Amino acid sequence: MTRGLTILSLAVLLLCAVCGAGRADESAAQRRELFREGARLWPIYCAQCHNARPGSEFAAYQWNSIMMHMRTQANLPAKNARAILEYLKASH
């Protein structure tokens, strides 16, 4: 059964890879919307595992790396990870 689950997982992954598309750069309006969404997501998503750390703790360029790391650790949806990053960098 577990092997079947693994095969199912791989099938889902392949589907994701086929359907996946690179993102385009956000416009200013999209970035404002991301900021608003990030402000809502930040306290909840971070607190899922640990206290939410304020944007002032790291430089904006460091948040780029840290949010990539957190996207991996928590499997965050890419758009939501970008929204939180936008919020953290803007509230720096």
Place this chain on the structure above:
Amino acid sequence: MKKRALAATWAASLLLLATLMAPGVVRADDTAELQQIKREIEQVRTDEQREERAHEKLIEQLEQKINSLENQSQQLQKANEELRVTSQKAQAQTSQQIQDIHDQLGSGISSSDFSQAFQNYLGEHQFTLTGGVAGSYIYDHHTSTNTFAMDFEPIILYHLNDWILFEGSVEANLPAGSSAEFALPVATAQIFLNDYLEVVGGIFDQPFGDFYEDQSPFWVNRFVTAPLPYGPEALIPPTDIGVQLRGGVQWGQLGQDVDYTAWVANGPGFDSSLSQPVVGQTLNEVNNIALNTNSKAFGARFRIYPLPLDSPLGRLELGASTLDGNWQNSLSYNAWGVDFAYLKGNLQARGEYLEMYRQMPSASPDNRQGWYVQVGYFLNGLPMPWLPAKAQDILQKFEPLVRYSGVNQRAIVTNEIATQPEIGFSGSPAVFTPHAREVALGLDYWLAPSIVWQNEVDFELPEAGGSAITVTAGMPPGVAPVGATANDVAFLSQLAIGF
């Protein structure tokens, strides 16, 4: 000139009049003289007319000069006015520019501009240092041990570009009674192929359950110790080396997500210091690149968040994991688990249940089960009006916690019982009983979002049952039943910093 002409005209007129009034005096020579006078008069007139024309011409020339001068004067005045206006504009512009410069100097460069400029200066390739450090005091009643220990675990992130990140974690541990130990628990390349798929390759925390990946950092784990299924007698190997595919997607409203991780790795290995495999043998903590088998282990994990972000019911996470492979050629290892996490306001709770099945060369398999559930409540924001403000400030930084965890396994190996305390482990031998149970009470004091002073009292309450196996080289394993085991209590206090 005009006066002279006028005088001459008058003289000629008087002469002519006198001539005409002389009665009866008309002679030939008079006539000639008269003619002469007429000619003279004519000459005078001619001269006068010439002079007049000359004068008129001169006057006309002078008037032209005057007009010309007047035009020049007007042009000069106009030019002068234009210069004055231009000068005023230039002065105004200069003043504005100076004012703008003053304003810019006064207000300073904006944060976003500076950030962008600094990022441009740094370039795309960037190193970021993060991680954690912890210093502990550990006391165990049964072994009468009390000691200090510390651990330093920096994480180095190397940002190659927006879709490739390298991560390395170095652990420097100073266990009691020993010199420093170093390890490389994590070293991965993370490649983000698109919004839904990421490839991770290297040595990674086992993505099974929530603990190893998400709860194990010092300052993230609300307790000093790990719950029993992830402690010294873990059911799942903490790290592995291989390749992961992972990603997440929002399936409903904001906050309703689902994510997956699938991986292939070298697989679990069991304590290789023993001369023969036995039931209850502990897992190797870190799997190195030496292959255990000629096959690979496969793992998968799914997680779903069924509630929207703004749900009044809070935030719920449900997960399921599996890990399957061989621990030796033709001897399988299978594990599965389910987990949950719940967050609502200051309340947070999480728990897991997991099972492991290990095929043994003998008929009897090595089955193990483990579980834990924990609840904590952050006092932040809790109204305490009967207390002074200062006392409220202090109390509201506390988070009381409770955790119950247990492990069931058919046997433990006496050779592997380690009572040397270290970061995250009290050294209590009660943890190594086949039916270990533990109640942990915690009291965390949050100095900052990632700086916490943690205090924990562990009540070890092992249940009777199972076997204790002793392995001696060249001898068959000695097996003895485990009866009632004395309870134990331990206290751990730790300052944990996430940086």
